[in-house]
Amino acid sequence: MRSPRLLLPAMILAACAAGWAQSPTYGIGKTPTEDEIRAWDISISPDGKELPPGSGTAKQGAAIYAQKCSICHGTTGSEGPAPMLIKRQNPPANAGPCVAPCIRDANVMAMHAPYATVMWDYINRGMPFKQEGSLKPDEVYALTAFLLFKNGVIGEDDVLDQQSLAKVKMPNADGYAIPNWKPGQPRPFSAKP
């Protein structure tokens, strides 16, 4: 009767002494292979370290855009009905900034995204509508290059690939703050009762 009662606290103590970073407590779950992780890991960091091999240019992207994107985003990329991808030459005066997804000039992704990797990740996981995840890496590089070229960020012959994509200097590179938060932290203002 006695030993099982003592056993559990002893086990907990032992687990604490070992430290949680070193050994698993429950031993539940299966270890995925490197290939399984790579197949699922579609999160692209701003430094681009997860980008797959491949490359593309704006010229290649133009053809893919016409075939797979223009049906929703319009031939010019500006007229919709899906969100605007290419900035208009003369936007109306009331076209202010807004939160995505919406269809106003300041929100064009090539203008708004602080990193080109954000566009690559977005197109890769979320496009085209109803065929999400079907684009090959070369196509995603090419479409990113096409949209960056059409918005005046890169040249028409610039090649985007694993190395060059994360190095593109984006117009809104400094236009964001990293959300700061700590447990138990009040919001920055509070009304007086």
Add this chain to the structure above:
Amino acid sequence: MASKKASRRGFLKAGAAAAAVGAIKTTGAEAALPQAQPQKSLKELVAYGERSKFVASVRVPVLERPSPDQFGLIFHVLTPLQDQIGNITPSSLHFVGTHRGAIVPDIDPKEYKLMIHGMVDRPLEFSYDDLKRFPSVSHVHFIECLGNHARPEYKTVQETHGLTSCSEWTGVLVSTLLKECGVQKGASWIVAEGDEEVKGSGSIRLAKAMEDMMVAYGQNGEPLRPQQGYPLRLIVPGFEGMYNTKWLRRIKVVDRYYMTYNDYGHIQKDEEVAALTFQWGPKSVITFPSGGQQLPGPGTYQLTGLAWSGGGVVRKVEVSADGGQTWKEAEIRSAVHPKAHTRFGMTWKWDGQECVIQSRCIDELGQVQPTRGQLAQHFHEPPDYYKTHGVQGTDNMIQPWRIASDGSVHNAIA
């Protein structure tokens, strides 16, 4: 009025569904005729209980927009807060907000797995059954969408506040799973990803993951509904709804803000404003009497509503019936849980005179729910600015209702 409209909508929907079933099963002219819903068999009635036919409370799409819209960009459905009793939202009436909601995944739990990888000593995959072998927790938490903005043109509390709901969630603490994987030094963020068509994902600070986040497989005593992420979703207590990733398939432990799919639309230049989209401030709303309702005449009523805060437990709720000049403490009338809807109420006499009623929440951090004017002052805007403009970050402003001398109740923002 509102319930009549709702029951009519329910009737039309039921009719359309019956017609659709008819179209599949039959051919020719008879398929076009709407058919009555067949009576359920005794066996079916015994197996799964249903609400009374006299209860007609339903969800409605935001602004009566088709939901999902043409491109499936918006799929936001409002919970009927005016009809809710207590502090738990029935799972079938929980609000829904998702992108590309045209396709709600219905995942076979036998095919399901959750992968945790990145800056961990042991990347691991867990099956649905694996997750049930870990110690479970059950916590009551609200989930509220960033889009829950009250506007002057909204009439009912369902329209002004219907993108918040509260459930008892059951699952495994994220900290339990992360410890099993062994988080490496230098890790500071996680990226969570869903299994829907766009694999929606967002970045959350590791400190939050270790504090109180949960992977939930249960909601209000049963498995999650598909619209709520079956078989598994993330619960990020007190944070903006978007982070509560549904159909959760992957958690990647990383050392920086990834600015992925869901983060991108929320980036802000101002550090203070960027942080406002994380933790909800103290918030409350009176659900009776509320917009669109009708008091039959002067007399005694139970004024009631819901209060909640992303900062912890609700400490106190105060109610004003004179447009905010004087405030009286309301009674707390439900269990009080951190980061959860809390029911408040008071016995209240209406003298038949026009008046403006409103509530404000004070939470355990001492934060007080602000008025539109107070927020305008803080952000250096004109006093009436937030009557017509969306507020920075999450909207937790006080909601006033005007009771006219004929007993009709109206949104008093305008």
